[in-house]
Amino acid sequence: MVVRTRLAPSPTGMMHIGTLRTALFDYFLAKQSGGKFIIRIEDTDQGRSVPGAVENLLEMFEAVNISHDEGPFLNDDGTISERGDFGPYVQSNRLDLYKKYSDELVAKGFAYPCFCSSERLDEMRKGQVALKQTTKYDRRCLSLTAADARKRIESGESYVIRLKVPEGKTEFDDAIRGHVVFDHHEVDDCILMKSDGFPTYFLAMVVDDHFMNISHVLRGEEWVSSTPKSIIMFNMFGWDVPIFAHLPLILSPDKKKLSKRTGDTAVEIYFKHGYLAEALVNFIGTLGFNPSGDREIFTIDELIESFDLNKVNSGGAVLNMEKLDWMNKQYLMALGMDDIALRAAPFVSAEMTDVVKRALFIERSRVSRLTEFDDALRPYLELQAYDPAILVWKKADAADACAQLERMLALIETLSDAVFSAVDLLESAVKEYITREGLQNGNVLWPLRVALSGQEKSATPFETLWVLGKETSLERLRHAVAALKT
RNA sequence: GGCUCCAUCGUCUAAUGGUUAGGACACGGGCUUUUCAAGCCUGUAACCGGGGUUCGACUCCCCGUGGAGUCACCA
Numbered sequence: 241m242v243v244r245t246r247l248a249p250s251p252t253g254m255m256h257i258g259t260l261r262t263a264l265f266d267y268f269l270a271k272q273s274g275g276k277f278i279i280r281i282e283d284t285d286q287g288r289s290v291p292g293a294v295e296n297l298l299e300m301f302e303a304v305n306i307s308h309d310e311g312p313f314l315n316d317d318g319t320i321s322e323r324g325d326f327g328p329y330v331q332s333n334r335l336d337l338y339k340k341y342s343d344e345l346v347a348k349g350f351a352y353p354c355f356c357s358s359e360r361l362d363e364m365r366k367g368q369v370a371l372k373q374t375t376k377y378d379r380r381c382l383s384l385t386a387a388d389a390r391k392r393i394e395s396g397e398s399y400v401i402r403l404k405v406p407e408g409k410t411e412f413d414d415a416i417r418g419h420v421v422f423d424h425h426e427v428d429d430c431i432l433m434k435s436d437g438f439p440t441y442f443l444a445m446v447v448d449d450h451f452m453n454i455s456h457v458l459r460g461e462e463w464v465s466s467t468p469k470s471i472i473m474f475n476m477f478g479w480d481v482p483i484f485a486h487l488p489l490i491l492s493p494d495k496k497k498l499s500k501r502t503g504d505t506a507v508e509i510y511f512k513h514g515y516l517a518e519a520l521v522n523f524i525g526t527l528g529f530n531p532s533g534d535r536e537i538f539t540i541d542e543l544i545e546s547f548d549l550n551k552v553n554s555g556g557a558v559l560n561m562e563k564l565d566w567m568n569k570q571y572l573m574a575l576g577m578d579d580i581a582l583r584a585a586p587f588v589s590a591e592m593t594d595v596v597k598r599a600l601f602i603e604r605s606r607v608s609r610l611t612e613f614d615d616a617l618r619p620y621l622e623l624q625a626y627d628p629a630i631l632v633w634k635k636a637d638a639a640d641a642c643a644q645l646e647r648m649l650a651l652i653e654t655l656s657d658a659v660f661s662a663v664d665l666l667e668s669a670v671k672e673y674i675t676r677e678g679l680q681n682g683n684v685l686w687p688l689r690v691a692l693s694g695q696e697k698s699a700t701p702f703e704t705l706w707v708l709g710k711e712t713s714l715e716r717l718r719h720a721v722a723a724l725k726t
Numbered sequence: 727g728g729c730u731c732c733a734u735c736g737u738c739u740a741a742u743g744g745u746u747a748g749g750a751c752a753c754g755g756g757c758u759u760u761u762c763a764a765g766c767c768u769g770u771a772a773c774c775g776g777g778g779u780u781c782g783a784c785u786c787c788c789c790g791u792g793g794a795g796u797c798a799c800c801a
Contacts, residue, residue: 250801285800358799365798374728375797400799417731426729426797434799441801465730465796488732495793523738530739534749553732553739556794560737563751573764606763633760685760697762 243275245456247308248445250282251293254506255300257498257524257559258460258490264525265487266458267306268547275455279311280448281330284438294320294330300507304517305540310452326452331444338439341447341477342401342432350406350476351432353389353399354381376428377402401433403442403469410468415456415485415549422468430469442466446473454482456549461486461556462497485549488528489556498559514587514610519568528553537570565608572608577601584613590621598707602699620707623716624694628723633686641687642724644679648688649717652710660710667702691720 245266249259270277279301283289298314301307310324322329331338345351354377356364365375381389382404393399405427413419432443439447449457464486474481492498498505504513510520522538531538531546538546575583581597587610590596599620600613607616618624632641651673659665674684689701692713698704705713 248801252801282801288800354799361798369727372727398799414731420730422730428797431799436799438799440799445801460795461731462795463801486731489795491794493737497795527738532740534740536738536750555732557739558737560751563738566751569764603763680760682760687760689760693761695761699762701760 241455242453243270243273243456244278244452244454245270245275245458246278246280246449246452246454248280248282248448248459249297250285250288251290251297252285252288253290253293253296254508255297256505257507257510258487258505260300260304260507260520261490261524261527262458262460262487263301263306264304264521264543265485265529265547265549265552266456267308268525268544269456269458269549270309271544272547276309277307278324278326278452278454279308279329280452281312282441282444283330283332284434284440284444286436286438296508303511304507304521306521331439331448334444334448335437335439337451338433338443338447339437342439342443345403345432345473345476346401348476349404351401351403352382353384353393354402354429354431355384355389355392355397355399356381374426377430379429382429398435400431400435402429403432403473405429405469405472410471412467412471412481412484414464415483416488416552417464417486417554420464420467422465424468424472427468427472430466442469443473446470446477446479449482450474450477450479456483456485458485458487461489485552488553490527491556491558493558495556495558497556514612515564515568516571516583516610519564519571522571523564523567527557527559536567569605569608572604572610575604580604584610587611588614588617590614590617595620595707595709595712602703602707606699619693619695619698620704623719626690626694628720628726630696631687631690631720631724633682635680636683636686638724640683642721644684645687645691645717645721645724647673647677647679648684648691649714649721652705652714652717655710657710660706663700663702663706666705667700670702687720688717691717 247259247263247266249255267277269275281294294312295314295318298312298320302314310326311329312320312322315321328334342351346353361377364378368375381402405424407424409421409423410427411419411421430442431440433439467484471481490498504510507520511517518540521540525540525543526538529547529552531542572580577597577600580600581592584600585592588596588600596617599617603613603616607613631645632638648670651670655666655669659669670684670688674681685701689698689704690696692701692704692708693699694716708716
């Protein structure tokens with residue numbers, strides 16, 4: 241079987257973190273078997289579609305570096321065009337298809353028109369709730385004769401098409417959850433075609449997944465209970481039923497389905513907060529799925545290789561933001577100087593000079609997210625005012641600190657540009673001097689470091705020398721000596 | 727409430743009948759060290775409860791309990 245997975249987002253704004261996870265699993269599954277990953281836009285709710293949402297969605301896919309094989313693609317000029325042999329991939333462009341198959345269902349007696357107003361439906365549901373019954377359509381319009389119905393439709397009355405759920409039960413084997421059974425008494429005669437002529441998700445999904453040859457339907461757990469509706473229709477049409485895999489929900493810390501109220505739901509927000517795409521993919525891609533072993537860091541290729549639907553957990557997963565921070569730092573620390581500069585640039589207000597690049601490289605183990613770089617950079621760009629008392633090491637006094645700084649001033653004057661080209665070289669130069677002169681590390685290194693950074697806590701003096709360069713370093717040392725003498 | 731699903735440290739998870747129940751984040755201690763970070767070592771911490779099945783259950787079955795999802799002309 242050729243694996244064809246699909247992601248079917250509705251274009252209603254930003255990309256939900258759960259959508260990303262589903263997309264990732266779709267992608268892993270398709271890629272590992274040489275199959276196809278398809279994106280289909282489900283814009284059948286005219287009121288909810290947001291302009292620009294599709295573009296945004298496609299941009300996010302680019303940002304996380306996963307690519308689909310069919311569906312809408314973003315062109316360089318910002319326009320969208322489709323690729324693939326099973327289009328159109330936007331549901332609002334497939335309306336005729338849905339109409340055709342809705343009509344077919346009605347003709348076969350598998351669906352029927354319904355004229356009930358939403359007011360009546362509300363009343364009906366209230367009554368059912370009061371009697372503690374399952375809320376479902378009471379089939380009032382099912383008793384209408386075909387002639388009556390036709391007459392009312394022709395007179396212009398508003399109507400919908402409902403699925404006529406047959407007697408019996410639906411059983412299916414979820415690739416993640418195993419065998420699931422639903423009695424049809426629990427399945428509502430859901431609406432297939434709305435009064436505006438648009439299909440609902442239920443109909444559109446079945447028609448599209450069939451004609452797009454979808455083999456695996458991966459979606460969130462919230463869809464489990466509507467699966468019988470889909471399967472009933474696949475069977476009515478005589479079409480093959482795809483494999484369903486319902487992914488566990490991503491939960492907020494209160495263990496509820498992650499919603500906008502309870503946490504950061506949008507992938508865009510994570511980027512804005514300064515997380516790296518690789519870290520996000522690693523983190524989200526291993527939420528509910530883990531390649532065996534004691535590792536935590538995986539490349540996307542490793543995830544593709546080891547992904548296995550059978551190993552996906554069925555329980556929901558709470559986002560552990562501290563772990564995301566840790567993971568992000570792991571990726572940050574693995575980046576080279578130029579890469580850090582590239583990634584940090586959008587988050588840094590300073591111009592990307594060599595000093596800034598070096599400072600970013602040194603500070604990357606002290607931050608978790610790109611947004612923290614701006615603050616971390618400040619002490620390098622400009623010496624912050626500090627109390628000269630902090631220049632004095634705990635085991636020494638002001639006079640000693642001053643003396644040591646003057647020695648350092650003299651030493652650093654003599655250091656060549658070549659020595660300033662690497663942290664290691666600077667470290668050896670200073671340490672050799674300390675050994676040669678019979679000095680104590682702390683007496684020299686503490687005041688040196690504080691003088692250079694202007695801070696009690698900072699990177700090593702060697703790193704700071706390297707970042708600042710000779711001239712700025714000397715300036716700061718002179719400043720410290722002067723401060724100690726007044 | 728009906729239906730469906732789920733259940734290992736606080737959190738993410740490993741374990742597919744036999745382990746001192748492993749790893750990671752977070753937290754505590756230590757080492758390293760001029761400070762911080764990083765790194766290394768280490769500690770605290772879990773099989774929801776009760777019945778079975780079995781020589782043996784975290785693993786299989788049943789019943790509870792708890793949690794979640796879903797019950798729209800939204801997806």
